[in-house]
Amino acid sequence: MEELRPDDPCVIGPYRVLARLGAGGMGRVYLARSAGGRTVAVKTVRGELAQQEEFRTRFAREVRAARKVGGPWTAPVLDADMEGSVPWVATGYVPGLSLEHVVGRSFGPLPEDTLRGLGSGLAQALDTIHGAGVVHRDLKPSNVLLAVDGPRVVDFGIARAWDTAPGEAVTRTGAVIGSPGFMAPEQVRGGEVAPASDIFCLGAVLAYAATGRPPFGSVQAGLHALLYRVVEEEPDLAGIPEWLAHVVRDCLAKSPEQRPSVADVLNVCGPFTGQDWLPRQLTAELARLSGQLLDLDGPGPESGSRSPRHDEGSPAASEASAPDTAGPASAPAAGPTAADATTAAGAPTSSRPGGAGRFHRRVVVPAAALAVAAASAAGLWFLGPLPGTGGDGGGGGNGGAGGAASDDPDDAPLPRAYLGSWKSVIKGGPALVRLTVGENRGGQPAVTYLLVHTHTLCQGTSRLRDVGDTRVLLEDATATRSVPADDCPPPADQSLRLGDDGELVWTVRGKPRTLRRADDTGPVDDAFLGTWKATGKGGASGGALRVTVRRGSVGAAVARLRFDGEDGRRCEMEDVLVAQDESHLAFGPMDVDRSRSDEGCEAGAAHTYVRRGTDRMRLVFADDTEPAVTLVRTRR
Structure with missing residues (x-):
């Protein structure tokens, strides 16, 4: 200065x-x-x-x-x-x-x-x-x-x-x-x-x-x-x-x-x-x-000062x-x-390079190429309604937090038993719920949620409201990613409690969901990394499909897809990893990232990559509308 x-x-x-x-x-x-x-x-x-x-x-x-x-x-x-x-x-x-x-x-x-x-x-x-x-x-x-x-x-x-x-x-x-x-x-x-x-x-x-x-x-x-x-x-x-x-x-x-x-x-x-x-x-x-x-010395210009122009x-x-x-x-x-004189707390953590809602028009990608699917053989998907995205609502199911709560939630420590990654499947079809509970520091969001259905993916965060002896109350849920855009109203009336068998019970609008410790939070196995392409036309409806898998963990966009149609269309999508094991990578619906087509591109369904040996894998459709696509590795 x-x-x-x-x-x-x-x-x-x-x-x-x-x-x-x-x-x-x-x-x-x-x-x-x-x-x-x-x-x-x-x-x-x-x-x-x-x-x-x-x-x-x-x-x-x-x-x-x-x-x-x-x-x-x-x-x-x-x-x-x-x-x-x-x-x-x-x-x-x-x-x-x-x-x-x-x-x-x-x-x-x-x-x-x-x-x-x-x-x-x-x-x-x-x-x-x-x-x-x-x-x-x-x-x-x-x-x-x-x-x-x-x-x-x-x-x-x-x-x-x-x-x-x-x-x-x-x-x-x-x-x-x-x-x-x-x-x-x-x-x-x-x-x-x-x-x-x-x-x-x-x-x-x-x-x-x-x-x-x-x-x-x-x-x-x-x-x-x-x-x-x-x-x-x-x-x-x-x-x-x-x-x-x-x-x-x-x-x-x-x-x-x-x-x-x-x-x-x-x-x-x-x-x-x-x-x-x-x-x-x-x-x-x-x-x-x-x-x-x-x-x-800094009093501003007095009223009646000159019009908003540089002092010419x-x-x-x-x-x-x-x-x-x-x-x-x-x-x-x-x-x-x-720099902005605002607090850094609560900034969104969406990973989409263009951010939620950048494309106001939904576009169509060949279904066989991008309307891909979940692997029931992996045991990762089960159907059910997503908490906090509508439904019966039934308010007031949280009850009060037992015992004395912190006067200042920004300083209230969460018991260590709550911390970590949790996931749950909902019986009946392809849906998945994941929570990551972190230490409560400086007013940052204490919980990150990931909700996946066949054609919907919602990510967001929630802040701590109160910590009691038997229950944690959450508030200020903020959606950070929505596929399709604007389809993910944040969950309301949330609470957490620990179950008798070490599980975590997440209640949203009076409806409880039971989650257990997640053991698949590590980075993507090296065997999946690299660039892959569909063999032949591989179901890509007369075009070429290429997939790039990067290093990353559950909740991150670790895969990117590009479809080049014979008619000159190009659609670029990105995939958020939602679950994994040594032979499967499960993803939610693909998010439209870029489109170089007047017609545009539309997000596909939830899907899974299944390893088939060293340099081959299959892309399997969640909604069973199209046959699987075979991919071969072109570069590690």
Whole structure:
């Protein structure tokens, strides 16, 4: 944070300017305060760039894309002026330090607890960004802020809506946009940039946080050499803790289709706990920065002040500069940076690269290729109504929590007997219920649920309400994934209790479900990993079907399917693993991820992959509408 200079504006739009935060290739960033007392970061564009119509159009497009993104893990766009003589955009602010400054200048590689929190928060940030239909495209250490209540992803200077038509691309022809060393191979080549590109950047950022160095080296040895290593060579992962190394390696896969989802990263890092996630010396430094902020004189513009425009009377009206919106952004090396001043608790953990509900139109995939199925031979599926998704409702079945409950549920410990993974089958057909009960820390969701039926998959979280001697009450259920979209109202009136034989009883709207300890929570067996394709036309209705299985655990989207029809259609789907054993992987209905067809693609039914030897497996349909498909491995 720097003092204002004579050429800096006093007012930008409705915001009173307090201090400088930093500068980049195309603009300056100011700390400012609104009339209501909210502290914001305001980015202004250099005057000569503001005179270029192409730049104004691009800047306005970027702001529109960033406006779509919200949530506790990013810096929200609060206000903007695209029409004034000097365009500006205001985002939320919180005192924090950039990951680049912390690792590269003041602290060094992060400890494991901080790495877990960083990976969890960044994965959830990307889930929010991608769920808004946006690709960040410049996730790097200087664009990651470490705050007391969690990491933030900031600076959407080169982000754009990832489904932008080729003719609407925001970059100039031949331009490569991003930051060397933290760009995906397809980005270096100038190819299509999609959510998987941000996953590559996430892997590079986590490698840097764990080791203090970029995984492909620095630009000091030459830009072209660095970009060649990104595209062609393996990353240097020496020194990364073993539990993190494998997911970082997967994130840095050269092929976008081989990279994991945000849910895979979350499965490794765990939920963000929020408390004591930073080393003490960093927490103390952040407290000092917060104190500096309170010392600033900051009453907002008085009523009757000028209209919401940059102070055009100041010299900064023609000379102000802001973070680069068409090239590598340069965040402040130290001191507070823009970020959302909201709590990190309760962020969604959906793993879908595009987020729930991104496609408003359901599309049709050949049924033989994608309307796939469960394996009754595996004994994984039984039919029944899903709790919390309608039905008789019957309220009031929870009763009261026996004994004294905690006055503050955020601090109430759950008995260890509740913790862990549980699953239950419901007799009568293909349905499955799974719960994961975790420690209650910092107000984070205590329970993650997964409900599967033949044509429905629901994932979500619930928070702790009360802990009693014999019963735990839950509240604030939030759906994080719904297949089909919007088909999963969160379960209501929930409680947990332990049964006499060690089982867990989950009651929803008065209807109890008995669950037992799950023994299939580990990662997918290596025998399933790799890329597979249907033999011949394999039931793919005149097209080609390809399946890629990645490393991951139950609850994560570990498989991706692509169908290319002879009529030019392409449908891309992803699969959430719901149960497994050594010879079966059971999945819920496939989730539409991308469609390159006017007709679109529709999610298929629940299904199972059954191993048949070393390099063959069968895709079996849950609803028995189509014959099974034989798949052969093409790459490990």
